[in-house]
Every structure is written in C-alpha cells, then in structure tokens.
Amino acid sequence: MKKLFSMILAGLGALLVNTASAQVTFSPSVFTAIDQVTITVDVTGTPMAGEPEAYLWAFSNAGDAVSNGSWGSSSIVNKMTSAGVNKWRYTFTGVDFYNSTPAALKELGLLLKSKDGSKQTPDYKWFKFDPLIFTATKMRVFPSKVGPDDVVSVNFDQSLATVVNEQRMMPNNVTVVLVNAAGGTVDTKTFPVKKEGTIFIGTFIPTYSFTVPVGTVLDKFRYRFNGTVKNASNVDVTVSTEEVEVPFSKLK
C-alpha cells in the first residue's frame, strides 16, 4: 500500500514537472549557447497570473544571469514583453546573458517574478544548451536535430556509463514516449536495439512508428534503454537507464 502511494506521488510529481515544462517554449526549440533564443512563458495558474508586468530570473549550471538584479528589485533589463494574456516573452543569447563560455554552459533554468519579488512562478528547469563541439555522451540522438517525420536513432554508449546497473546491463530494447505540446503522452512504444561496438542503437520514425492522432502537435520525446542484470541469486532483473528528453526541431 505504501509502495502504491509512493508510485502515485511519483507519478503526480512527474505530471507536475511536465506541466511546468509545457508552460515554457523556446524558439528555436534547440539552441546553442551562442544562438539567440526567444523564450515564451505562460504563467496561467501560477501566482504571476494577471500581473501587469513580469521579470525574468534566470539561472544556469554556470551561475545566474548577470542582469537578474537583486531579488527585491529586479533589473529593468530583465523586464519581459507581453505575448498575450498571461504570456511573457524574452530574447537572449546564452553566453552574454550568463557571461559565460559555450563550453561551460550546459543547462539553464528560470522563473518569472514581480519586480519586488513578492510574487513568483515555480522554477522551470532544466533546459539543455545544444553543445557547440561534439562531446561523446552516454545518451545521444542521431542526427542531433530531428523532427517528428524524421528517422531518429537513439544511442546508449555503455562504455560511458557511470551507474553500476547501466554498466552491467545487457540492453534489450528502448522505450520511447512521444509528448505533445501540452505535455501529455501521445503514445509509448518499445523498439529492439542493435549493437555497434559499445553502442546500442534503437531507431524509429515518430509519425511512422507510432500512432499519432490527426492534428496532434508533437513537441518532444523521452527515451530510456531497458535490459537485464543478474542479481545475487543469478536471476535476471530488469533495469533501465536514465530517461532523456529531446525536443523536436521544426524541420521542413
């Protein structure tokens, strides 16, 4: 019973995270630290709903945005532009906004607040910067930018795994979850994987391999590799890698 309760709580937590992420959109959806990016935040349902103005409070793995100001008095530089009812927009370039280098900037987070800090939204985090230079990573997507109609290859390089189960597991398949623009799950499927050296690869085409209702706007997908490890009794136990989220780019 306690376990069931924990699972429900975890599920609700994940739903809340998804809902929060769904309120933030980036244009372009995939961006590097030197790209100019426009962020749009929908504050409906947060304490900032109905406020006449909003200020961006941004942070990253490499520190806070240099123009945040103080919590009690946000800098006018971070004042956002209205993009409709309860929607606010701001444009920045990562390296300038955080006064950091492309190599240092990995991910960012943000919240919206009133100038005096008396009202604020929850934290929205983490959103990844697309790396400028290729770095071998445990989880990787080929090509680096994909749309819903493209061939997508998800890769798990076991030689780069640092978690014991991921190092020991024998990957059998990959689970992919398609997510729509509202943050809801569209479809979930599991695909076989093939091995090339130390890399396990699963391949799919979102609009071909899944059932996508007409009119659905696919926003991103999540994937994790599944496999087995032997426990102390030499019995196979199913384990999974971490789950990685990938936004779809708008390609034509």
Add this chain to the structure above:
Amino acid sequence: MKRILTITAVASLLALASCRPEKFGDIVGTSVSNITNLTGSWKLVKATQTDMEAPIKNSPFVTRDITTDFPFADFRLTLNSTGTASTTFATTPGNSPRIIRLATGNWRVDNADAPRNIQFINGTDTVRALVGSYPTSFRSDFSVRIDRVNTETGKTTMRYDYVFAKQ
C-alpha cells in the same frame, strides 16, 4: 584546253557534293535531354541520413545507412514522359516510410540536359529535391537528395540521400 577545264570543274563539284559529315554521336555542348533516361519505374535500393551539423561540431557521427532500418526497399517511383517532356509521376510506398509524401502528380526538372533540381507537384503542394546523379551510359541508377531545413534558423540541418535502381 577549255574542255579539260570544264571537266575538272565538274569533277571538283561532284567531289565536293559527295562530302558528308561523319557520325561521331553526341558532341560535347550539344543538347541531350535526360528526361527519357529518368523515365521509367524505379525501386529504392539505398537510403542514408546525414547530420549536416556533425562536421561543424567535429562529430565522428556524420552519415548513417538507414536502408535496412525500415522497409525502404518497398518504395517505388514511376516517372512518365512524352518524348522529352516530363509528365506525371506516381509513388507506391508499400510498407516503406513515405520518402516523397505525394502519391501522384506531375514532375519536372530545372534543366533537361543536366537535371539538378526535381520537383514533384500535386496541385499547390510541391516536394523539392536535388538530383544527386542521373542515369547515363555509364550508370543505370539515379539518386535523389532531400534536405531538411530548420524553419526557425533557416539552416539545413539534415539530408537524406536515396538511390533508385531501374525496375
């Protein structure tokens, strides 16, 4: 003497009149339509996908052969023509992903002598592709290249190359 001159003149004229240009085949620079070479029923035999940003990022993962990842070999393309004028096309995907989203329509190329751009047109919908290579005396296949452009940045981020063999 006058007679000899006349005979010589007539003989010379006859000799000149018998001259004919030799037939060496097509001469470089002469217009040769490739529409008829492209015309026919084609089967997809190879598909590759290239990450156009990979070389910029110095990534070793640039191109991937995706031919066997999906039943691409089912895909058929029929190009029809009348004389040297392109007319209609038809695609039959079978179980293959639709690499050309249009089922039927008209096709046309930018230059019949040396096609570079090919368009598949159905009403107001057009699929644009590049002709990577076309059939000649030396090769029987032709390839189509489809670029994927990021609408937010205007950059070509991905490329598909499809090779067709005549059925």
